[in-house]
Each structure stands twice: as structure tokens, then as C-alpha cells.
Amino acid sequence: MNKKEIGSIISKIEQEGSIFAKKASLDSLSFPSKIIGRKDQAESLIRYLLDYKQGYVVPYVSVYGRSGSGKSVVIRFVCDNIDGISFSFVNLRQAKTVFGAANLILAELGVSNLKSAQGINLAVDVIGKEIESVLQKAKKKLFVLVLDELDVIFYDKRGKPSDFIYKLVVLGENLKKKGFLFCIIGISNNVLSEYELDDRVKSRIGSSEIFFGPYSKSDVLDILKDRAGEAFSKKIDANVLEYCAELSSAEHGDARRAIDLLRIAAEIASSGDLEKQHVDRASDELQKDRISQTLASASYHLRIVCGAIARITFLTGESWHSTSTLYNQYAKIVQNGTKPLSYRRVSDLLTDIENTGLVTSQTSSKGRHGYGSSYKLVVSPEMVGIAISKEWWKGIVKAKLEHDFAVSSKKTRIGSRSRPLNNLLATMEQNNELTWKKYVGLD
Ligand SMILES: Nc1ncnc2c1ncn2[C@@H]1O[C@H](COP(=O)(O)OP(=O)(O)OP(=O)(O)O)[C@@H](O)[C@H]1O
Ligand SMILES: [Mg+2]
Structure with missing residues (x-):
């Protein structure tokens, strides 16, 4: 290939x-030109911050909600x-340690990093x-310090x-003594x-909180209409x-995913x-990506929990x-x-899986046993199973096929059977419903 050929590919x-x-309007990672809705959350934040005119602010505001619910963009915009x-x-996403988080704050304030040996107090x-001098x-x-993705610390x-x-x-309390006001806004998936x-x-820290619920279908539609325009x-x-x-709101009410879905669908449609x-x-492609991303970095136990749900x-x-x-x-x-x-650790892992967007949860009453969570996969179980282990999943599919077949043939009782069918049924005789359940771990 030479430069000329590259040129002709470009013009084609x-x-x-x-x-x-x-x-660029369908780039879910860049800052949008316009914020759609979320007026209540914006108003709550403005109320907390405007109090500074009265010489008072709350020390801490916990902003929380699921991924893609607009927390980062709305808070920054306000x-x-x-x-x-x-x-x-x-944004603390890159911080691997608490000290790393402190260094990210310093960097944002334009101060060079410290070595961890110098200590967190320094x-x-x-x-x-630095805040005082600003x-x-x-x-x-x-001064408002927004700590986005605070979960990581x-x-x-x-x-x-x-x-x-x-x-x-305490730093805020000290600043107050010097006549300044300081408010930390922590953004995370769960309330602080x-x-x-x-x-x-x-x-x-008190209990100043702002909740970003998942977007409804009509919220997502408003955002998509604006972007599509x-x-x-x-x-x-x-x-x-x-x-x-x-599709996006039934799963998780995540605006980022909805925008990605529209962009990838349009890429597939190309010029048509x-x-x-x-x-x-596009939805299939996104599901595959999400599953492989989650599983690629997952621990053994997280993979097994995903496998169990699938x-x-x-x-x-x-x-x-x-x-x-x-x-x-x-x-x-x-x-x-x-x-x-x-049990507790597995329940934490389920929350982690929910945060990656593979499952969604609901809380329901269990009568006198209090409240319990239930989970639902938002991607196809086959895709998850195959991504974990093809061989393992094949075994499960085979067992289910055999089981379903056994159940249906018990009902119909066909007189004459072909040889392969006989073979299969012979195995089924030994593998009756009960042992099948044992085999796949359902009993
Ligand atoms: N109200 C909105 N108006 C316009 N665009 C929005 C709105 N909410 C979300 N978006 C789009 O969705 C993307 C994701 O939103 P955002 O980054 O604020 O989510 P988040 O709640 O911070 O998620 P995470 O917990 O994953 O950080 C944004 O980059 C933006 O493109
Ligand atoms: Mg965010």
C-alpha cells in the first residue's frame, strides 16, 4: 500500500x-452542550450552596445514584x-489509594504531588x-471540593x-475559623x-443527600431526541x-448506555x-462488550456469582x-x-455486579424477616455463561435439553422410537428428573 492508495480509501x-x-453529540464521555431535566437535583444543590450568603454551608453533601444517572454532569454544570x-x-477514579486521592486533589489545585512517606496529614x-490562597x-x-467517584477510596x-x-x-472547620466556608460534595453509587x-x-457530616434515580423512559427519550437533533x-x-x-430504561435508566446504543446502531446502519x-x-454488541469487560477484570468468585445468576x-x-x-x-x-x-461477601459482590450494569435489583418485603434484595440479569444468560466457560455452559444446556425432553416424552409416551432417541432415553431413565436437578445443582 502507498500514500496514494490511502488517499483513495479516504475519498471513497x-x-x-x-x-x-x-x-461528537453522541459521545457519552464528553460534556454535553445541554443538560436535560434533573431540575430538582440541581435545585437541591443550589440551595445547599447558596446558604453561603448567610455565612453558613453544610460540611458535606452526599450525591448518589446509579451509573449514567447524570450525577457528574449535573453537579459540574451547577x-x-x-x-x-x-x-x-x-475525579478519583484513577486513585488506587487514599494517598493517591489526596495527590489528585493537589494536582487539581495546581500543587505538585507529595510522596506517601510525607504522610496524609501534610x-x-x-x-x-492552597484553598485559602485560592x-x-x-x-x-x-470553596466547594467535588470528589467524584469517591467509592474508590x-x-x-x-x-x-x-x-x-x-x-x-476538620479542614473545613479550620477554614471557618479563618472566615472562609468549605463544602465537600462526594459523588458515589451509594449514599455515603x-x-x-x-x-x-x-x-x-450530617445527612445532606441528593439522590439521582434511574432515568425513566421519557427522560431518556428527551435526552436522545436532543442528541439526535x-x-x-x-x-x-x-x-x-x-x-x-x-431498551435502555427497561434495563437500567442509564443515559450513557442509551447514547452509546444510539451511536452504535447508527454506525451499523452506516449511510442507510x-x-x-x-x-x-447494537444492543447485542453492547451486551457482549459489557460482559467481557466485567469478566475480564473479575475475581474468581465474582465470575462464579455471575455464572450462578446466568x-x-x-x-x-x-x-x-x-x-x-x-x-x-x-x-x-x-x-x-x-x-x-x-453470605455477606457474596451479597457485596452482587452489588458490585449491579454497578457494572449486568444485573438490576429490587428490594421487597419478606414479611417478618424484614427486607431482601432480588436480582435480575439485564443481559442474556447464554452470553454470560459462554463468556465464563464454553464447556461449562454446554453441559448446562445439554442437561436442560435432556431434562425438557424427558419431561415432554413422559407426557406423550410415543410407541416406536428410533435408536438415537432410545439411547438418549436410556440415559434419561438413569438420569431422572431428580438426578438431573442434582447434576445442575438445582435441588
Ligand atoms: N440530564 C442529562 N442531560 C444530558 N445528558 C446527560 C444527562 N444525564 C446524563 N447525560 C449523558 O450521560 C452521560 C453519563 O452521565 P454522568 O457521567 O453524569 O453519569 P454518572 O451518574 O456520573 O455515572 P457514573 O456513576 O458512572 O459516574 C453524560 O456524559 C452525558 O452525556
Ligand atoms: Mg460520574
Whole structure:
């Protein structure tokens, strides 16, 4: 190949004509040009922050909700548009430790990193000094520190995440003594009080919370309509947009996924008209990606929990399964010689799986036993099973086929049977329904 040939490929692609006019509008990772809805959440935040005019702000606001519910974009948009405050928006996703988180805050404030040997106290001191100087220079009273994806610091148990939050809150108290105001906004998938915190932190942070529920179908549709208007070179069939919104909101109400779904469907449609079948194909592709991403970095036990949900869903044909059913299933497939995790740990893993978007949950009353969670796969069980282990999944499919066949032939009792059928039935005689259940771990 030479440069000329590359040139002719480029002009061929350019002549094809594209369904897109501005594909960037369907980039779910870049900041949107417009925020759709979420007025209640924006208003709550504005109320918390505007209190600074009265000389008071709450020390901590916990912003929480599922992935793709608009937390990051809405909080940033509000902070960007309130005059009179200074703020730093720090995404902690890259932080592997609590000290790493402190360094990310320092970097956002324009200060060079410290070495962990210098200690977390010094890091917090430097953060405080820098905030003071920012406020002095800007002649402002309030500094807002937004800590996005705060969940990650709670994985660093040795780094004492609760202590770190405590130190930041105390930093706010010290700033107050100097005539400034300081508010931390922590963004996470769960409300802050659900993480492991010392009592002294709990009593200081109060209970200022802003919840981002999953988007409804009509919310998602509004976001998609807005994006489609900018992104495409021609009008898109309203039914197709509605179909995208329906698929996304039925699963998880995640705007990021809905936008990705629309973009990939349009890539598949290429220069032709965007149709429902393209959305279906895009949805399959996204599911495969999500499953392989989750499983690629998953621990052995997380894979087994995923396998347990896939298997029970496939075998019973039922969608919802309680934590205790899933725990029993999990314990049955854990390899001989591997100690199963505790019920509590498996229940935590289910939450992790929910956060990756493979399952969704609902809480229901179990009468006098209190409340319990049930989980439902939002991707196909076959895809999950095959991604975990083809051989293992084949065994499950075979067992189910044999079982279903045995059940149906018991009912019909055909007189003459062909040889292969006889063979199969002979195995089924030994493998009656009961042993089959044992084989697949359903008893
Ligand atoms: N209200 C909205 N208006 C316009 N676009 C939105 C809105 N909510 C979400 N989006 C789009 O969806 C993407 C995901 O939203 P966002 O990053 O705010 O989710 P999140 O709640 O922070 O998720 P995570 O927990 O995964 O960080 C955004 O980049 C944006 O493109
Ligand atoms: Mg976010």
C-alpha cells in the first residue's frame, strides 16, 4: 500500500455519505452542550450552596445514584454556573489509594504531588493552604471540593478512608475559623452513610443527600431526541428513538448506555436509514462488550456469582432471584477445594455486579424477616455463561435439553422410537428428573 492508495480509501469513505452530521453529540464521555431535566437535583444543590450568603454551608453533601444517572454532569454544570464560589472538581477514579486521592486533589489545585512517606496529614495541610490562597486571590468566601467517584477510596482499607474524610471535614472547620466556608460534595453509587465510617465522621457530616434515580423512559427519550437533533444528517424515525429509550430504561435508566446504543446502531446502519433491527444488533454488541469487560477484570468468585445468576435464569426461565437463592447456587458451583465466601461477601459482590450494569435489583418485603434484595440479569444468560466457560455452559444446556425432553416424552409416551432417541432415553431413565436437578445443582 502507498500514500496514494490511502488517499483513495479516504475519498471513497468521504463520498459514501454518512448518517452523521456531528457524531461528537453522541459521545457519552464528553460534556454535553445541554443538560436535560434533573431540575430538582440541581435545585437541591443550589440551595445547599447558596446558604453561603448567610455565612453558613453544610460540611458535606452526599450525591448518589446509579451509573449514567447524570450525577457528574449535573453537579459540574451547577458548580460552573454559580457565581461567587470557587470549586475544584476531582475525579478519583484513577486513585488506587487514599494517598493517591489526596495527590489528585493537589494536582487539581495546581500543587505538585507529595510522596506517601510525607504522610496524609501534610497532604491535607497543603490542600488547606492552597484553598485559602485560592479564596484570597479570587476574593471569595466559599470553596466547594467535588470528589467524584469517591467509592474508590473505600477499597483502600489500609489507607483509612474514613479518617481521610474526617480530616477533610476538620479542614473545613479550620477554614471557618479563618472566615472562609468549605463544602465537600462526594459523588458515589451509594449514599455515603452506607460506607464504613467512624462515628465521629458520621456525626460531623450530617445527612445532606441528593439522590439521582434511574432515568425513566421519557427522560431518556428527551435526552436522545436532543442528541439526535444535533448528531444526524437526516431525521431519525421517532419510533426508533423510542425503541432505544425503551431498551435502555427497561434495563437500567442509564443515559450513557442509551447514547452509546444510539451511536452504535447508527454506525451499523452506516449511510442507510436507522431501523429497529440496527438497534437490536447494537444492543447485542453492547451486551457482549459489557460482559467481557466485567469478566475480564473479575475475581474468581465474582465470575462464579455471575455464572450462578446466568445458570438459574436459564434453567428456571424466571428472571428474579433472591440473594439467598443466588448464594446457594454460588456455593454449589464453587470448585471443590475452594472455600466459598460468606453470605455477606457474596451479597457485596452482587452489588458490585449491579454497578457494572449486568444485573438490576429490587428490594421487597419478606414479611417478618424484614427486607431482601432480588436480582435480575439485564443481559442474556447464554452470553454470560459462554463468556465464563464454553464447556461449562454446554453441559448446562445439554442437561436442560435432556431434562425438557424427558419431561415432554413422559407426557406423550410415543410407541416406536428410533435408536438415537432410545439411547438418549436410556440415559434419561438413569438420569431422572431428580438426578438431573442434582447434576445442575438445582435441588
Ligand atoms: N440530564 C442529562 N442531560 C444530558 N445528558 C446527560 C444527562 N444525564 C446524563 N447525560 C449523558 O450521560 C452521560 C453519563 O452521565 P454522568 O457521567 O453524569 O453519569 P454518572 O451518574 O456520573 O455515572 P457514573 O456513576 O458512572 O459516574 C453524560 O456524559 C452525558 O452525556
Ligand atoms: Mg460520574
